[in-house]
Structure formats: C-alpha cells, structure tokens
Amino acid sequence: MKTALLSTLALCLCLASTQAEDSFTEQLRRAAEKLKNEVSKVKEQTEVKGREWYKKAKERLATSREEYVKNASEALNRWKADIDVLKEQTGRDYFKTRIQALVEHHTFAMQELAVLNSLADEASFRARQKTFDKTLWTLESAVEQAQEEAGF
Secondary structure: OHHHHHHHHHHHHHHHHOOOOOHHHHHHHHHHHHHHHHHHHHHHHHHHHHHHHHHHHHHHHHHHHHHHHHHHHHHHHHHHHHHHHHHOOOHHHHHHHHHHHHHHHHHHHHHHHHHHHHHOOOOHHHHHHHHHHHHHHHHHHHHHHHHHHHOO
16 A cells, blocks of 8 residues: 555656656656556565565474564564654654554554463464464564654
8 A cells, every 4th residue: 555655656756847848748658667667666575575474484383382482572572662662753643543553453463472372282373373473464564664654
C-alpha cells in the first residue's frame, strides 16, 4: 500500500516537474518510464523480502524450542523499544492511531508467545509456531513502515 502511494506520488511529481515547453505526450511518457522503474524496484524488493521470510521460517522450524522462544522474546523486546521511541513522536492523529495499533499488535504477539511457550508437546508447538511467525513478520513490517514514515 505504501509503495503504491509512493509510486503515485512519484508520478505526480514527475508530471509537475516537467518543463512547460515539453508536450503533454512527452511528459506522460517520461512519467510512465519513471513509474515503470519504481514498480520494478518494488517488485525486486518484495521478492527478496519473501525469500528472506521463507528462509527464516525454515530456520525457525529447525531451531530448538528454547532457542526459538528466546529469539522471539528478544525480537519482541527490540520492537517494543522501537514502538516506545515512536510513541514520543508528536504529530498527526493518524500516526498516533498507527502507534496505538502497533502497541496492540505487540500485546497480541506477547500473548501468542505465552500460549506457544505453554504448549506441552512438540507437534502442537511447531504447528502453532507457523502462525506465530506470521504475527512476528507482520509486526516487524509494521514497525519498519512506521519508522520510515517518522523519518528514522
């Protein structure tokens, strides 16, 4: 969503920055070319991120329970600290709403980790771990997006 917004903004800026003596067709051609380049960059980044997540998921499934819970707890603590820093940002109301959503997402992840940690058998743990990984990845992505918007 953010990328689409940025691409649209880039297209608008390209149109606005073109010189007055250029024809409208030429302006559109240049704007479309820039937009095409941006879309290909986003596609590339998405493919890389997807491969990273897949690789991490495979690694996490091979990690021992104790190590997995320890790593997940450390990650959640880091993101909590990041969220706390973002809370200090003043500004638009919608950004405050985004931070509140991050706080709730983090709370949900902590509750899921507690449930995951309380499971007795390995099969239940591994089955639930897959869902928990998605929770971690979406939280990580949301924190990164908020940090970008805040200028970090």
